[in-house]
Amino acid sequence: MREGQGFRWRSPQWRDPLVFHAATLGAFFAAAAAPTPLYRIYQETLALSPVFVTLVFAVYAVALLKALLIAGSLSDHLGRRPVIAGALALEALAMGLFLLVGEGAGWLVVARIVQGLATGIAAASLGAALVDVDRARGQVVNAVAPLAGMALGALGTSALIQYGPWPLHLVYGGLLLVFAGLALAIRRIPETGALRPGALASLRPRMAVPPRIRRPLALVTPINLANWTLGGFYLSLVPSVVAAATGSRAPLTGGAVVTALMVAGAVSVLVRRTAGARENLTFGVLATALGVVAVVAGIHAASVPVLILGTLVTGAGFGASFLGCLGTVMPLAEPEERAGLLAAFYVQSYLAFSLPAVAAGFLARSLGYAATADLYAGVILAVSLGGLAVIRAQARREVAVA
Numbered sequence: 001m002r003e004g005q006g007f008r009w010r011s012p013q014w015r016d017p018l019v020f021h022a023a024t025l026g027a028f029f030a031a032a033a034a035p036t037p038l039y040r041i042y043q044e045t046l047a048l049s050p051v052f053v054t055l056v057f058a059v060y061a062v063a064l065l066k067a068l069l070i071a072g073s074l075s076d077h078l079g080r081r082p083v084i085a086g087a088l089a090l091e092a093l094a095m096g097l098f099l100l101v102g103e104g105a106g107w108l109v110v111a112r113i114v115q116g117l118a119t120g121i122a123a124a125s126l127g128a129a130l131v132d133v134d135r136a137r138g139q140v141v142n143a144v145a146p147l148a149g150m151a152l153g154a155l156g157t158s159a160l161i162q163y164g165p166w167p168l169h170l171v172y173g174g175l176l177l178v179f180a181g182l183a184l185a186i187r188r189i190p191e192t193g194a195l196r197p198g199a200l201a202s203l204r205p206r207m208a209v210p211p212r213i214r215r216p217l218a219l220v221t222p223i224n225l226a227n228w229t230l231g232g233f234y235l236s237l238v239p240s241v242v243a244a245a246t247g248s249r250a251p252l253t254g255g256a257v258v259t260a261l262m263v264a265g266a267v268s269v270l271v272r273r274t275a276g277a278r279e280n281l282t283f284g285v286l287a288t289a290l291g292v293v294a295v296v297a298g299i300h301a302a303s304v305p306v307l308i309l310g311t312l313v314t315g316a317g318f319g320a321s322f323l324g325c326l327g328t329v330m331p332l333a334e335p336e337e338r339a340g341l342l343a344a345f346y347v348q349s350y351l352a353f354s355l356p357a358v359a360a361g362f363l364a365r366s367l368g369y370a371a372t373a374d375l376y377a378g379v380i381l382a383v384s385l386g387g388l389a390v391i392r393a394q395a396r397r398e399v400a401v402a
Contacts, residue, residue, distance in 0.1 A: 018133045020189050022141045024084065024182055025126045028091060028119050029149030030156070031175050032060070033235065033262075035098070035112070037158040037255040040240045041167060046105045050237065050369075054361030057236040060112040060119075061354035067120025069205040069343055075125035077199035080132065081191050083125040088183040090118035095176035102168055132192035143269045147319070150235075151262035158255025167251075207347060208340030213332045219394060221348065222387030223285055224325045226380045227318060228352035230288070233376055234261050234311075236357040237364060242307060244369040245299040253304055260308050264315025265322070272320050277327030278395065284321030285388040288314055292377045299373050321384075 035042075039053045075083040097111035123146070130138035160174075161167040209217055239254025246253065272280055294310025297303075326345070333341045356376075363372040 017189055017192055018130065018137065018141070020185070021084075021126050021129045021133070022145050024088070024186075025122070025130070025141070025145040026149035026152065027175075027178055027182065028087075028122045028126075029146040030153030031091065031095070031179075032115065032119055033150035033153035033258070034157045034171050034175065035108075036154050036235050036258055037161055037239055037251045038168065038171075039236070040243055040254065041161065041251075042101070042105070042108065043240070045102075045168070046108075048105060049361070050240065050364040051358070051361040052105065053240075054236050054357045056108050056112050057232070058354040058358050059109055060116040061232070061350050063113045063116025064120040064123075065116075065347060065350040067117045068124055068346055069207070070203050071121045072124040072343065074121070074199060074203065075128055075193055077196055079191050079195050080125055080129040080193040081186055081189065084122060084129065085183055085186050087118050087122035087125065088179050088186065090114060091122070092176055092179040092183065094118055095172045095179060098172040099169055099176075129192045140270070140273060143273070143323070144266045147262045147266035147269065151259045151266065154255045154262065155252075155259040158251040158259075161251040205343070206340045207344040208337065209344050210333065210337050210341070213329055213341065216332060217329050217345070219391050220281065220325045220328045220387070222383045222390070223281060223321055224345075224349060225352040226384035226387070227284075227288070227321045227325070228349045229356045229376075230292070230314070230318060230380055231261075232353040232357040233360055234258055237360055237369070237372070240364070241299065241369040241373050242304070245373075246302045246304055246307075248304065257304075257307050257311050260311040261315040261318060264312045265319035268316040268319030269323060272323055275320075275323075277324045277331075278391070280320045280324030280327060281388065281391060282324075284317045284319070284324050285384045286317070288317030288321060289381055289385060291315070291317055292380060296374060296377045299370055 035056075039056075042048050043050070043053060071083075094111050094115035097107055097114060100107040101111065127138075127142045130141050132138070157171045160171050164170050166173075235258065238258055239251075242254040242257050243249060248254075268284075272283070275283075291310045291312070291314030295307055295314060296310075298306030298308075298310050329341065329345065330338065360372055360376060363375060367375070
């Protein structure tokens with residue numbers, strides 16, 4: 001085959017840093033969502049309680065948060081490529097650890113911790129690399145790729161479990177090959193960052209909310225907490241909730257519900273990225289409220305179509321609320337304040353992502369999945385709608401004063 005004929009793995013488009021980094025970021029978050037459809041199977045085969053499952057989910061989120069805080073700016077000093085390569089190697093190790101889960105539940109905890117560290121390092125360095133290459137498109141990819149990757153991971157894993165052999169191993173073996181291939185391919189990707197001294201000093205966690213931004217952050221905090229609590233519930237317990245409510249044991253059923261949230265969130269981010277922050281908050285909270293009510297109705301009616309429809313509406317609100325929260329606080333920060341403010345924002349977000357999920361595990365064990373979903377929905381509705389009411393009241397006072 002002559003040069004230029006047929007398919008070549010080292011095609012110019014694949015070697016485009018924007019394409020490579022977008023695909024790599026998506027792969028990390030696809031792997032992050034891969035265990036979600038498996039949690040119910042782990043419960044059955046390893047005799048795990050809902051509490052243990054949510055703890056496994058929480059240690060991943062905490063490890064990711066620690067990596068973001070400690071190594072979030074490391075690629076600013078060592079370069080993007082070596083830090084991304086290290087994260088890829090760590091993620092490949094995590095996939096190997098998942099292959100050992102059948103030997104004991106402890107391996108699941110270890111694998112999720114290693115995966116959380118790898119994903120946190122990768123999210124920071126890949127996010128920076130994407131903005132290095134193209135500031136405008138890079139910011140959009142940073143918002144969309146994680147949601148699209150999680151959708152692909154949840155749906156792809158569900159399909160492999162349902163139709164493929166070795167349900168506890170096939171997806172991780174495939175992902176191990178993917179990350180090994182990406183680790184080899186990154187050697188051919190140009191470096192996008194500049195090296196500068198201070199790598200050791202950069203490992204000191206920094207969080208800072210400038211005084212003038214504390215009130216705006218406090219105003220969006222209820223909506224942000226409700227939003228991330230919702231996401232944590234979907235990625236930890238929703239497949240089990242769906243199975244308990246509908247009686248469907250097909251992995252694709254629960255996987256499709258989780259995928260619907262992520263797909264709708266990604267589309268919402270793309271469609272509403274130019275809208276104002278307050279407009280996104282209003283749309284996001286109202287859409288989430290409507291969707292959550294439909295999801296609860298679908299659970300009690302044991303209707304998968306209603307569950308998926310409600311989740312699509314919820315996902316649209318999820319994406320818009322995320323844009324609205326970030327759009328409220330980040331434009332107020334000076335360039336040198338953004339990293340510390342973003343760190344504080346993500347600490348708040350990932351705590352809401354993980355800790356309530358553990359509480360849901362305890363509730364599911366004592367009350368059952370349907371009652372837990374009802375209680376969770378009620379809290380999310382009360383907190384998010386209450387937060388929106390406060391923001392709208394503040395806006396009316398500002399207009400009256402002006």
